[in-house]
Amino acid sequence: MTSEALVCPSCAEPHPSDERFCRVCKMPLVYSGSLELDEPVSERHERARKIDPRYTEGDLVRVAGAMNQAEAEFVQGLLLEEGIPSTLRRTRGFDVPDMLAAGPRDVMVPASGHGAAREVLLEAEIVGEDPAADETRPSRVLAVLLAVLACGALIVWLGTELST
Ligand SMILES: [Zn+2]
The missing domain is CATH 1.20.5 (Single alpha-helices involved in coiled-coils or other helix-helix interfaces)
Structure with a gap:
């Protein structure tokens, strides 16, 4: 079993576990374990190609909340379609053990992608009462x-x- 270090799915640069985006290409980082097992290289490149570099600047900010992991991943998919990378964070104040897929999530995007992300999610009627x-x-x-x-x-x- 490979270690659970974070790597960039595009350039394979390893990163410490508190990083969320590649320092070089701004891709959302993945665990090296899942990198080798999950999907073929072509699919990862496909995903990397979708990301708009204009939306990768700045600190991570919360753009939406989701009820659970599945809903959060759905939101991430919508954002990626518009070229906006995102990462998930457990909503503060909900102490659910980390291995559980239950519990609310915050969807975080780079600050420069926040406006565009809001538009995408408003259009999809996912946010509004944020x-x-x-x-x-x-x-x-x-x-x-x-x-x-x-x-x-x-x-x-x-x-x-x-x-x-
Ligand atoms: Zn990279």
């Missing part, structure tokens, strides 16, 4: 509202100051 993305809007509205109120108060105060 709290991380939606809660920014009301707070921005509130900030503008507070600024307007502050200006109004200042004007009223200046008005009373000047008239006395």
Whole structure:
């Protein structure tokens, strides 16, 4: 049995286990064990070819949540069709043993692919009630509202100051 080191499916460069994408070609890394057993080289190259290098820059950010591994992999497939690489992370706060396929997952994409990924998933109606993305809007509205109120108060105060 080969070791469970992470390797790049494209250039076969080994990486430490905390890495998620190849430093050279930005491919999502796979375990070397699965690399040799799972699929022929042509299929891996096919997948590598789909990835758009524009979507591989920056830190990993969460783009969607999935109820379980299967759903998460479905989301990954949709993203890959648009050239967006992704990786899965166990949703924080759910302490399920690692070998279980159950439990929610976060789908993570490179920061530069986040916008495109959101579009893909919105179109597929997979996201929409994503709290991380939606809660920014009301707070921005509130900030503008507070600024307007502050200006109004200042004007009223200046008005009373000047008239006395
Ligand atoms: Zn590589």
